[in-house]
Amino acid sequence: MPVLWPTRPEVTVRDLQEQESESKPEDISDWIQLSRDLRCDGVFASPQSVRIAHVWWDDVGFGNGTLRAVIAAVLRSRGRAIAWLLFFTLVLTAWWVMFAMATGSGLAPFAMAVRGDMGMDMAAESMPTRTFGVLFVMWAIMMLAMMGPTFVPTLSSYDALIRAGHASRNGWAGLTVGFFLAWFAFAGLISAVQAALQTRHVLDMMGMATASWLQGSLLVAVGAYQFTRTKDICQGVCLSPTVYFLTRWRPGFRGGVRLGAGLGGFCVACCWGFMVLGFVGGTMNLIWMGLATVVMILEKLPEIAAFVTKPIGVVLALTGVLLLIGVV
Secondary structure (H helix, E strand, O other): OOOOOOOOOOOHHHHHHHHHOOOOOHHHHHHHHHHOOOOOOOOOOHOOOOOOHHHHHHHHHHOOOHHHHHHHHHHHHHHHHHHHHHHHHHHHHHHHHHHHHHHOOOHHHHHHHHHHHHHHHHHHOOOOOHHHHHHHHHHHHHHHHHHHHHHHHHHHHHHHHOOOOOOOHHHHHHHHHHHHHHHHHHHHHHHHHHHHHHHHEOOOOOEEOOOOHHHHHHHHHHHHHOOOHHHHHHHHHOOOOHHHHHHOOOHHHHHHHHHEEEEEHHHHHHHHHHHHHHHHOOOOOHHHHHHHHHHHHOOHHHHHHHHHHHHHHHHHHHHHHHHOOOOO
C-alpha cells in the first residue's frame, strides 16, 4: 500500500497528544469559524481530522499558513463532490420517475408492444392528465430530467470560477435553482396549453396531436426556428456561459439565482421547440424524451453545435412536410 504522506517513526502517540494540546481550538465554534475563514462555504471537517493534520503539518515545519491552504483545498473539494453528487442524483431520480410514469401508462416502446392498443386506451382512460396540476408536475419532472444534462457545461464553467476563487458554492447552488425556476415557469405555460388543447380534443389524453396536419405543422415550425436569429442569439449565450457571467455577474446565492434565471430564460427561448414536439409523439414518450435530450446536449457543445443545429432543422422541416402531404 503506497504511503500518502511522510512517515515519522520517531513520533509517538504521546508526542502527538502533547502537540495537539498546544493552543488548538477546543470549542466547536472555533472550528466553524476556521471553516468560514477558509471560505469553504460552510462545509468543514471534523475537529479530530483537522487536529491530526494540524499536528502533522506543524511537526514537519511547514507552518500554519500552508496548513490552512491545504485544509481549505480539501474542504472545497469535498463540497464540490457533494454538490455534483446531489445534482446528478436529482437528474437520475427525475428520469426514474418519468420512466415509471411512462411504462405505467403504456407509452414506453416495449410496453406498447406488450399491451397493444387496448392497453394504451385503458391507460389513457385511467390517467387524470386533463388537470393542470397533474400536467404541471409531469412537465416539471420532465424539465429536471431533460434539461439537467444540458446544464452540465454551464455548471462546469461556474465551477471553474469557484476553483479560481472568484465564485462560491452557494452561488453554484443559486445558479442551479434559478435555471430550473425558469424551466418550471415554462412547464406551467405548456401545461396550461396542453390542458386547454386536451379539453378541446386537439390533443389526446397522452398529449399527442389528434390531427396529422397539426403534427406536421409543429415539425415545420420547430425546424424553421432552427434558422432564426433568435435561435442563434439564445444558443450563443448557452454556448458561452462564462461571457454571460462576466457581463451580468452577481455574487452569492441570490446572485446565482438571478444569473440562473437569466440563463434559463435564454435556454427556454433556445430549446422550447423540442419540448413542443412532445405534442407530436406524446408528451411522455421515452423515445422523444431521449432524442430531444441528446439533441439539446449536442447543441450546447461548442465543438459540435455548429454542425447539428441547421441539419436538425432541415430534418424536422422535411418530416413535417411529408406529414402534411400524407407521405408518412
